[in-house]
Amino acid sequence: MRPGGRSARVQQSVHQAVRDLEAERGRDALTVPLIATRAGVTPSTIYRRWGDLRELLSDVAVERLRPDAAPADQGSLRADLEAWIEQFAEEMSSSVGRTxxxxxxxxDPEQGNAARCSDYAAEQLTAIGVRAAGRGEAVPGVEALLDAIVAPLMYRILFRPSDTSAAYTHGLVAAALDRR
Amino acid sequence: MRPGGRSARVQQSVHQAVRDLEAERGRDALTVPLIATRAGVTPSTIYRRWGDLRELLSDVAVERLRPDAAPADQGSLRADLEAWIEQFAEEMSSSVGRTxxxxxxxxDPEQGNAARCSDYAAEQLTAIGVRAAGRGEAVPGVEALLDAIVAPLMYRILFRPSDTSAAYTHGLVAAALDRR
Structure with a gap:
């Protein structure tokens, strides 16, 4: 796959076609030929690049899970983590987020889409940690924060129907920070 | 769906057919008609009961993830948890476990197969906790143990390629027990 240029344009138009068609006709109507026509590419371009519809949808999902802003500054590590995980929980536990x-x-796990989702969370937590360190606060490592805050939330969303409200997520933050 | 009797026999023969055919021909060869022939039922019996191949495979997977023994008694809560999560991590992070x-x-999330997996882990942790309480040990709640021990492991298996060896899982147990 060539980087940038035509390759980037194809990706953008195909992703946009998926989003538009999903909104217009619903998810079950999506097919590679339909998407190709809307995007102005040939089906074989899609098959060559993504392999199949499932892989394309996985790619589109990861793009939509990409955070569009840095975590808000609430003045302290605890407040930043609480605000971030509360919003993350709302987005991920929504019907659209779950999809x-x-x-x-x-x-395909080899394609690393799930890992990219985790990297997004790690980047957001890193930004919060760097800001807290700048305030002189002690900061747990990013991997420890992923285990303590992100993992329980994702586990409950995927495996265990649970309350994922602020009462729960703030408890995760407290456990992560009081553990040290 | 009728409980017991014919219903249970159909489930058993269809599950067995899936396991046998998967071993003999590989996963990509599985189709509902092939499974039905092997199980001695009609394809419509399978469609009526499971809806489609994906739902049937989900059902078979949950059956195979069901623990076949109570957690071993290692003499203390910490040792029991360490032994249990170490074995759980080995099974779940294997290629078969990941599949x-x-x-x-x-x-279908409505069918609750993922929740059954989580219930299995909760039952094992409850058994460990009951035994520890019998020894007079203080025991964290099952939901707290799921968040601290099971969730990080499953998150790493699904989203974040990581070391899930005993060095890692024993650290999760230490964090869960030292948090109190």
Whole structure:
């Protein structure tokens, strides 16, 4: 796959076609030929690049799970983590969020789409940690924060119907910070 | 669906057919008609009961993820948890374990197959906790243990290629017990 240029344009138009068609006709109507026509490419372009519809949907899901802003500054590590995980929980536990998580996981593990989702969370937690360190706060490592805050939330969304409200997520933050 | 009797026999023969055919011909060869022929039922029996192949594979996966023994008694809560999570991590992070986890997750969330996987882990942790309480040990709640020990492991298996060896899982147990 060539980087940038035509390759980037194809990706953008195909992703946009998936999003538009999904909104217009619903998910079950999506087919590679339909998407190709809307995107102005040949079906074989899609098959060559993504392999199949499942892999394409996984790719689109990861793009939509990409955070569009840096975590808000609430003045302290605890407040930043609480605000971030509360919003993350709302997005991921919504019906749309659950669909994207499933789609991302359904892609070929070798393609690394699920890992990209985890990297997004790690990047957001890193930004929060760097800001807290700048305030002189002690900061747990990113991997420890993923285990303590992100993992329980994702586990409950995927495996265990649970309350994922602020009462729960703030408890995760407290456990992560009080553990040290 | 009728409980017991014919219903249970159909489930058993269809599950067995899936396992046998998967071993003999590989997963990609599985089709509902092939499974039906091997199980001695009609394809419509399978479609009526499971809906489609994906739901059937999800059902088979959950059955295979069911623990076949109570957690071993290692003499203390910490040792019991360490032994249990170490074995759980080995099983779940194996290639076969990963396939079953994915299959279980791919079933219709309404059918509750993923929740059954989580219930299995909760039951094992409850057994460990009851035994520890009998020894007079203080025991964290099952939901707290799921968040601290099981969730990080499953998150790493699904989303974040990581070391899931005993060095890692014993650290999760230490964090769960030292948190109190």
């Amino acid at each position: 994207y998580i499933r789609d991302a996981l359904l892609g | 079953y986890i994915r299959d279980a997750l791919l079933g």
